Amino acid sequence: MSLVAAVDAQTLVDAVGLGAVYALMAVGIGLVFGVLRLVNFAYGQLVMAGAYTLAFTSAWPAAASIGACFAVVLALSLALERSVFRPLRTQSPAVMLVTTFAIAFLLQSVALVLDVRDGTIGEAARSLGGLNQAVSVGGVDVRKVTIVAVVVAATALGLLALLLARTTIGLHMRAAAADFRTARLLGVQADRVIGLAVLLSGLLAATVAVILTVQSPLVAPDFALKETIFVLVGVVVGGLDRLWTATLGGFAIGFASGVINGALPTDKTVFLPSAVFALVILVLLLRPAGLFARGPAVERV
Amino acid sequence: MKRVDTALGLLVPAILVVIVGVLAATASRANEIHYLSALVAVAMVVAIYVFVGNSGVLSFGQISFVAVGAFAAGVLTVPSQSKSFVLPDLFPFLRDTTVGNLASLGIAAAVGGAFAFLVGMPLMRLSGLAAGIATFAVLEVTHNLLREWTSIGPGATTLSLVPETTDALQATLGALAVVLVAWLYGLSRPGRLLRATREDAAAAQAVGVSVHRQRLGAFTLSGVLAGFAGGLYVHMLGSITTEQVYLELTFLTLAMLVVGGIASLWGAVVGALAVSGLDSLLAKAEDGSFVLDAPSGTRLVVVGAMMALVLVLRPAGITGGRELSLPRKMSE
Numbered sequence: 086m087s088l089v090a091a092v093d094a095q096t097l098v099d100a101v102g103l104g105a106v107y108a109l110m111a112v113g114i115g116l117v118f119g120v121l122r123l124v125n126f127a128y129g130q131l132v133m134a135g136a137y138t139l140a141f142t143s144a145w146p147a148a149a150s151i152g153a154c155f156a157v158v159l160a161l162s163l164a165l166e167r168s169v170f171r172p173l174r175t176q177s178p179a180v181m182l183v184t185t186f187a188i189a190f191l192l193q194s195v196a197l198v199l200d201v202r203d204g205t206i207g208e209a210a211r212s213l214g215g216l217n218q219a220v221s222v223g224g225v226d227v228r229k230v231t232i233v234a235v236v237v238a239a240t241a242l243g244l245l246a247l248l249l250a251r252t253t254i255g256l257h258m259r260a261a262a263a264d265f266r267t268a269r270l271l272g273v274q275a276d277r278v279i280g281l282a283v284l285l286s287g288l289l290a291a292t293v294a295v296i297l298t299v300q301s302p303l304v305a306p307d308f309a310l311k312e313t314i315f316v317l318v319g320v321v322v323g324g325l326d327r328l329w330t331a332t333l334g335g336f337a338i339g340f341a342s343g344v345i346n347g348a349l350p351t352d353k354t355v356f357l358p359s360a361v362f363a364l365v366i367l368v369l370l371l372r373p374a375g376l377f378a379r380g381p382a383v384e385r386v
Numbered sequence: 387m388k389r390v391d392t393a394l395g396l397l398v399p400a401i402l403v404v405i406v407g408v409l410a411a412t413a414s415r416a417n418e419i420h421y422l423s424a425l426v427a428v429a430m431v432v433a434i435y436v437f438v439g440n441s442g443v444l445s446f447g448q449i450s451f452v453a454v455g456a457f458a459a460g461v462l463t464v465p466s467q468s469k470s471f472v473l474p475d476l477f478p479f480l481r482d483t484t485v486g487n488l489a490s491l492g493i494a495a496a497v498g499g500a501f502a503f504l505v506g507m508p509l510m511r512l513s514g515l516a517a518g519i520a521t522f523a524v525l526e527v528t529h530n531l532l533r534e535w536t537s538i539g540p541g542a543t544t545l546s547l548v549p550e551t552t553d554a555l556q557a558t559l560g561a562l563a564v565v566l567v568a569w570l571y572g573l574s575r576p577g578r579l580l581r582a583t584r585e586d587a588a589a590a591q592a593v594g595v596s597v598h599r600q601r602l603g604a605f606t607l608s609g610v611l612a613g614f615a616g617g618l619y620v621h622m623l624g625s626i627t628t629e630q631v632y633l634e635l636t637f638l639t640l641a642m643l644v645v646g647g648i649a650s651l652w653g654a655v656v657g658a659l660a661v662s663g664l665d666s667l668l669a670k671a672e673d674g675s676f677v678l679d680a681p682s683g684t685r686l687v688v689v690g691a692m693m694a695l696v697l698v699l700r701p702a703g704i705t706g707g708r709e710l711s712l713p714r715k716m717s718e
Contacts, residue, residue, distance in 0.1 A: 124515060172698050178515045182444060183644055184697045190637045191690030198683035314526070321519050358530040362523035369520045370508050 095226065100343025102231035104336040105238035106296055110316040111335020112245065113289035115328045119262030120282045121170060122178060124325070126185040128290060129313025130192035131158050133306065135294025137196060140304045155291040162287030166279065174279075196306040230299045237292055242332065245285065249328075254281060262328070315342060318361060322368050391711040396569045398710050399655040400562055403428060406659065407558030418554070419622075420669075424662035425557035426618050428655055429564040430635075431642045433611035435654035436568050437604045438643065440577060442584035443513050446636055447505070447521030450528035451609040453631035454501050455494035455616025457532060457539045460548045460626060463490045468547055475536035487551040491560075491617040498613015499606050506605035510598050513587070525636060533628045546625035552618050560618045564611050568651050571607060580604050584649075638665075641693040647703025652710045657703065665689060 110128065117125050135158040142150040169188060173181050218229055249255040254277070260268040261278045269275055297309060316335050323334015338361075346354060403425065410421030434448045464472065466484040473481065485493065509520050533542050552560070571577045580600040583590040587597055620626050638661070646657020668685040696703065 124519070169694065169698055173701070176701055178518075180697065180701050182515065182518050183640060184694060186446075186637065187641065187644075187690055187693040187697060190641075191687065191694055194683060194686035194690050198687055317519070318523075355534040356530065359527045362526040362530070365523045366509070366520050366527075369512060369516050369523075 096344060096347030098227055098231060099347060100340045102228075102234045103343040104340035105234045106293055106300075107312065107316050107319060107339030108332050108336035109238050109241060109289050109293050109296075110312065111320045111323070111332045112242065112328065113286040113293070114316060114320055114335075115325060115331035116258075116282045116286045116289075117170075118320075118325050118331075119328060120258060120265065120279050121174065121181075122265075123170060123173075123181045123185065124178075124317065125286075126182065126313075126317070127165070127189035127192060128286075128316075129309040130189045130196075131161055131287065131290040132294045132297065132309035132313070133196060133304075134158055134161050134192065135291050136298045136304045136308045137199070139294065139298045140302075151295055154294055155288070158291035158294060159284065159287045162283050162290065163280070166283040170279070170283070171276075174275075193306045193310075200306060228300075230296060233299075234296045237296070241289065241292065254278070258282060315339070315361075318365050322365060391709070392573065394711065395572075395651060395709045396566065399565050399569075399652060402655060402659060403558060403561045403565060407554055407561075410557065411554035420662075420666035422552060422554065422557045422622050424659055424666070425561040426552070426615060426622055427639070427642060427662045428561040428658040429615035429618055430612065430639050431646075431654045431658040432561075432564045432568045432651065433608050433615050434639055434643055435648070435651060436571060436611060437601075437608035439649050439651070439654065440572065440580045440584065440604050441601050442649075443601065444518045445521040445605075446518060446640070447524035447528075448608060448612050449631055449636040449639065450505075450525050451498040451502050451612035452616035452619065452635070453528055453532060453628070455498040455613025456620040456626055456631055457545065457616075457628075458497040458613070459490040459494040459617035460545050460620040461539055462493060463487065463549055463621070464545070464547050465549075472547060473536075473540060473545075475541075476539075477537050480538065487549060487621065490621075491614060494617030494620075495610045495614035498616065499610035502609020502612070503602070503606040506602045506609070510601040510605055525632070529628055529632045540627075542628070544625050544627050545620075548620055548624050548626070550621060550624040552622035557618060557622065560614065564615065565651070565655065567607070567611060568654075571604070572651060576600055576603050638689065641689060643703075645693055645696045645703060647705035647708070649702070650705055650709045652708070653703050653705040656705055660704070661689060661692075664692070 110132070114125055114128050117123055117128075135154045138154045138157040139150055142153050145153070165188065169184060170181075173184055176184075221227075247255075249259055257268065257273045257278050258281065260271070261273055261275070265275070268278075293309070297312070298304065315338055319334040319336075319338030320331040321334070323332070323337065324330035342357070342361075345357060406421050406424055406428075410418055410425065413421055430449075430452055433452075434445070437443070437448065438445055461473065461476070461480055462483060462485050464484070466482075469476070469481055469484070505524055509517070509524070512520050532539055535541065539545065572581075579590070579595045580603070582593075583595055583597045583600055591597060616631065619631075623630070639658075642657040642661040643654055644657070645661055646655070647653025665685060668688055672683075672685055700706075
């Protein structure tokens with residue numbers, strides 16, 4: 086069976102859905118990286134917190150449950166910005182990276198403690214379960230949530246593009262992403278720009294939490310961890326310096342892993358992570374400056 | 387007095403290690419494991435320090451070398467009569483070779499070092515974030531290969547029947563050896579050159595230091611020490627899975643290094659012992675055999691919170707990244 090034949094329309098549709106979710110996460114990571122130069126390892130744990138909120142409130146009406154999810158994720162992102170990212174803004178990228186690593190670990194262990202399974206957690210986000218039903222479009226079964234994911238991703242990216250291109254604060258954000266110090270000298274308020282970036286990034290995390298929870302209702306402390314690692318890879322390969330290349334990278338890795346997972350039998354995909362991460366190393370070696378820094382790899386004095 | 391400080395940099399960590407070793411030797415059977423893990427943690431964290439501390443380049447990948455060291459030492463010491471049953475898919479040369487305890491530690495160190503050298507040759511051109519992500523990718527690749535490739539190890543199952551030879555004596559001597567090597571390296575010409583590139587890479591290059599070569603040297607030495615620590619680790623546990631030498635251990639050892647102070651040997655030793663101590667106390671609290679009675683999982687929450695707190699409040703760690711020295715008044 087050739088690879089091409091195995092990739093049917095069904096696989097493609099699912100892969101686009103996965104790519105859309107990854108693209109949303111990539112934007113969330115890319116926005117914060119733009120203004121803070123911080124790769125947020127803990128981004129997946131924000132999604133995880135949202136997923137747990139949905140699980141804990143699974144008996145509520147859908148709107149209330151989703152509202153709670155957004156409230157928790159946004160509060161958590163802003164709290165992180167205030168208590169961790171802000172004090173560390175002047176530190177080296179390495180210290181910031183280790184710190185978000187620590188936060189990720191902390192949030193995951195908190196989830197492990199909270200996750201007592203005494204009946205308070207609904208295994209599925211029941212109120213949203215209806216989204217999992219499939220509708221048939223031209224002979225291809227499409228889960229409603231896939232359509233929601235693609236539409237939400239397209240809308241969110243469109244709105245974000247408008248915000249960045251047409252508003253003053255969007256201009257400020259782009260300026261800050263290009264050169265934070267100069268932007269500040271020209272009167273861009275650091276706290277506002279960073280606050281907005283973190284807020285938008287939190288909104289995206291909450292959206293992703295809702296979509297992922299519908300897709301895979303089993304919530305665990307490592308919820309969204311694998312996705313985050315893949316998205317981080319995608320944004321690095323795409324190029325974190327610009328938001329659009331990062332987003333494209335996120336979408337591409339989601340789409341690619343969707344296609345590969347759908348087309349190859351399981352026993353052929355066990356070494357897939359090795360191939361993917363070897364590719365990451367290769368990209369980083371060939372284009373280290375083009376991907377992360379705007380200069381030669383060794384900074385000049 | 388400078389010389390006294392230099393000697394103190396070795397003596398005090400060594401004395402701490404010996405004290406923990408004596409405690410391990412005299413502790414009850416149930417408590418011995420806590421002291422042994424603290425000693426093995428010292429070996430791992432000092433191994434990471436040799437590269438990360440001296441070069442200032444962040445690496446999430448050093449636990450890969452602990453992993454290959456642990457599995458090399460483990461696979462080669464499983465008794466030969468049971469090997470073909472528990473590890474049926476091994477390459478013949480691995481299946482037919484069984485070595486003694488000390489030889490396996492040496493092989494662990496050699497395998498760790500060789501792997502680090504191979505990985506480091508291309509990777510050491512990177513710095514900053516790119517280095518962090520690339521070394522993380524190395525950890526992922528190593529974990530994936532060890533987990534899925536049953537010709538080189540147990541795959542996703544537990545590797546058991548490894549002789550438990552890491553006792554108080556071996557753990558103490560092992561940790562001492564790693565500390566000694568790290569101290570000697572710090573004093574050596576390559577160690578000083580590497581620290582010069584940490585302080586100012588451009589200036590160091592301008593006076594003729596090859597950043598790539600110095601980093602590669604330290605990365606390889608760190609791989610040797612990490613592989614050796616992995617050997618001690620597997621012989622302490624007796625059985626091991628790939629998950630035990632993956633993200634959580636990476637996090638814990640980095641936490642130890644950062645909490646202690648990333649830029650000094652003293653910080654690495656203090657961090658390893660302090661976090662191990664806290665970890666053991668919390669583990670005892672979790673099973674109710676200590677004054678506090680904590681719910682399970684508290685251990686990880688507290689360690690994570692402590693690392694985040696130290697990073698935010700004191701990014702240079704408890705020791706401030708300095709080596710131990712006599713108080714100013716005395717040393718004048």
